[in-house]
Amino acid sequence: MSDTNFDVVIVGGGPGGYVAAIRAAQLGFKTAVVEANHLGGICLNWGCIPTKALLRSAEIFHYMKHAKDYGLSCDNPSFDLDAVVKRSRGVSKQLNAGVGHLLKKNKVTVIDGWGKLAGGATGARKVAVEKDGKAVTTLTGKYVILATGARARELPGLEADHKLVWTYRDALVPNTMPKKLLVIGSGAIGIEFASFFNTLGAETTVVEVMDRVLPVEDPEISAFAKKAFEKQGMKILSGATVKGLKRGTDSVTCTIETKGKTEDITVDRVISAVGIVGNVEDIGLEGTKIKVEKTHIVTNEWSETDEPGVYAIGDLTGPPWLAHKAEHEGVICIEKIAGLKGVHPLDTSRIPGCTYCHPQVASIGLTEEKAKAAGYDVKVGRFSFIGNGKAIALGEPEGLIKTVFDGKTGELLGAHMIGAEVTELIQGYSIAKTLETTEEELMHTVFPHPTLSEMMHESVLDAFGKVIHM
Template identity: 70%
Template sequence: MAETDFDLIVLGGGPGGYVAAIRAAQLGMKAAVVEREHLGGICLNWGCIPTKALLRTSEIYHYFQNAKTYGLKADNIGFDMAAVVKRSRQVAGQLSGGVKHLLKKNKVAVFDGHGKLNGSAGGKRKLHVEKDGKAVAELTAKHVILATGARARQLPGLEADGSTVWTYKEAMVPEGMPKSILVVGSGAIGIEFASFYRTMGAEVTVVELVERILPAEDPEISAFARKTFEKQGIKILTEAKVTGVERPKNGSGLAKATVDQKGKTQTLEVEKVISAVGIVGNTDGIGLEGTKVQVDRGHIVIDEWMRTGEPGVYAIGDVCGPPWLAHKASHEGVICVEKIAGKNDVHPLNVRRIPGCTYCHPQVASVGLSEEKAKAAGHKLKVGRFPFLGNGKAIALGEPEGLVKTVFDADTGELLGAHMIGAEVTELIQGYAVAMQLETTETDLMHSVFPHPTLSEMMHESVLDAYGRAVHF
């Protein structure tokens, strides 16, 4: 008979949940994970990983289409959408199996089913687990971490139907390539799908409610991105909203989307609509009723140690609100568990030091404050910039479009933020993230030796530029 009493139970096996459980096991706790769908969560199965597999396909397709640029010949270029999707799903499946192996290796018990808080007894939390309406187990633990993630937000009139209006799930497994797509929302999810489908040949229109795309990014990077995307043929409508979608009868034909932009209305006819207007935490049906767990605007309220208002109940990841990032969830899980274990070297998460990445073409990445927000916070600034066009490696790669921007406090030399657009910036950004974590100043970065020829040299040059010392531009 399976063990039912644990030191720690994690509800949800996503990047926050399974990492928290493994860290607990490493610290000598008896840990369990309750997961109702797939280990690895949305990120691994329907988000971060499979979308990157799709975007890698589109990147290679882009290079095929521009083979002449590299002195190559490639004729009759095409693709098999079923095979593209199959590869993406295989990648997700392989990694989900890897998570299962890691949990087994660390002796973490896994329960397949829907978990729900079920009161407490003897100083321990109770958790009811069921599958397909049938009870699977009654578990107990002194500590329970809620890591239930989030789901796509549904707007009135824009509800997903799996046929005409898609969420990210349907957009990842198309049966064929639509000729035209309307993407509602220009955050990371919306822009990644816009980039994928445009590269693969679809006519793409992006509608964004605020005045610029990628609104979480530095305005200068957003403007650069917009110019680049429009050059690629993506139509972008900002300060606009979709007020309604007339869906074709029987699910075939074109949808008619009504778009209001600054008081002017237009109708767009498209095959598919992708709704990427944010997410809402999975707080329903997990037994929060009658507890002191607070939910604010769809997300669980926590303190710096991930504690909720209910003793012995914690929450991590997307269910707690932005930034909705897998690496943020994983780090929260580790902090939460180490605090529970009584470790002395635990520090609260500094959200400003969490890097964000968008895997469109060109890629976008950032960490820390934008120039705009740094000014608003009262800092005197020194800002440096370096274009990809001045970098030998970027030119050799055939990727001369891009920008690296760094923001420093003029008085202390503190690196306040770094913002990038261009090839492989999602890999480069971690250099600045480490620098911020180590509280590196401009002097440290100036004296660091960057290898040549690399894209990372632009990071050095951007720092130098902030202080009037750039050499190669």
């Protein structure tokens, strides 16, 4: 390419990278994105989006099996796994093309290749780009943003072989429907895949090293989730570790230790979902001042590394490792570089988390346990789905909305939800936290009837002894 000088060079075209690029272009920066694989990154191609497409198919299959509950008939419902996967891949392909269109529309230069820092002083950072081991070009940017993302963590002895032991990428394109499945890890990724395969009929066991399923959630929500999963036929082993895997021709015997007792479980496939590690290798960090801790780049509140002119965003940096966090981080980073007024550092307590299992789980802010540990005078409200007309009409009467407040100031400290469509409802509490809304303002808010959102109102009322419908 003839022109290799840019204001901003972004290494990585995932949610953080491409959003930062678009915002940079909007602000008049000459911008380039270097992407080695797929625009949209893991989230769009191998994570958030395709898993939701799979889970949607599973959800519809669930309703087909329960058609009688709605006065309908659907005899002997079945599924075509290849067609389910094909639909999921098609959704990702469509959105991948959409990202390319957005970058082109905003006049962002996209370079196909692997980018890494190649030296240079402040004001003239260089990024070398390679493709298939051959040099493509070297870009010069006043600012460089590293957004190379993360990949699945692999534990010694439990490494994926992509045939019997799957990573999330393998689980997205299964070539067989396992009759028996073991999932290692009950975070969002593990539980979503467990929910998908369990709904389609796999005898599913989940092993979690912590003392409860979905361990980052409020303990009350975790307990509710465990009961719901077990009711669906899932086996949950908490406080357990997989000590070894003995791989056969078409099965795996898993040795599991729970509270000092060991048992062997033989399954067709294993999914390893034990966290992520940052993609910090081979991106030119050597010889720079950039610090790496536990495989993730250290930055300040503006995404600046210790190397002048170099920034890092998204899963490459600290938690929470979420696409929407990466996107917002990218915008903040660029707007700070541009010197815009009113730019605020990212407040992670205002970032919602969602898990798209059945039932769905969503949360924001402090759990009751953590709020008490922080010294707050805590008031807690709860409202069950069984008390909501819309939930009953939907045939989804199992669920809970829990709110946590500072009893002295009325500040909303956290909200924790499980049940139908809570991943859509949580944004209401996200707005409330961003606006620093008090319990009084939430109480004075009129929620439409009949909606699931009414439960959000009732949970607030319950925290202060004013609940109506329970």
